[in-house]
Amino acid sequence: MDLKLKGKRALVTGSTAGLGEAIAKLLAAEGTTVIVHGRNSERAEAVASAIIAAGGQAEIALGDLATDAGADAVAASSSEGGAVDILVNNAGYYHHLNWSTALPEKWIETYEVNVLSAVRMIQRLVPGMRERGWGRVIQIGGGLAGQPIPMQPDYNASLAARHNLAVSLARDLKDSGVTSNIVAPGAILVPAVKELLENIAPQHGWGETWEDIERGCVRDMVPNDVGRLGRPEEIAAAVTYLASPYADYVSGATIRVDGGTVRSAF
Structure with missing residues (x-):
């Protein structure tokens, strides 16, 4: 099936391994020029080289999105070859902490990486999408946003923030041709x-x-x-659908790809 993504440009943050790498490779297989993002040049080059070897198109943008300077650098690098049409905010991580060990400084660190990194890229790239009348913003969230566990409280809360900001952004993008949605993986x-x-x-x-x-x-x-x-390719498939014109009518939605882990009708 042709998802009509040829000619589009996509930045996938945190795409030098794991889910981000799988997303980047599937978008590239659909004809998208993918900007591989990370902080390690060797790992980024390895993913980009694999995409190119498979017949796809890939570029590299390096920078720490937990800082304004890093976000500026990534936005500039991503736009050198043309405007970014698709932003996949995947970059993030978690600590194996609990309510006793997740001290306030760790909460701040988690929010910088998991929430504010996405905000920085949205504020740098979405205005251009709005001006051009088409674009996609996809947050990688998770079931812990709505069904948190005792462990990793800072991470649970950061996922909830990612879901919330995606819906707020969707409302702000009303009638713009740009959509904002969430893919929520289970255990992958x-x-x-x-x-x-x-x-x-x-x-x-x-x-x-x-x-x-x-x-x-x-x-x-x-x-x-x-x-x-779950398998990384299954998350990538959901992201690629939301990135495509076939998802023009999907706004502020969460697609759960978790095998039914989250037991909710809504």
């Missing part, structure tokens, strides 16, 4: 997650094969209706 099998689960499997008695470990993890930690973890 990126390399870091697989390594973590393999390390903790013995203490949970999940077995030794990956099939047994994944089954045990889903049963005990992230129960869902599908019975497995």
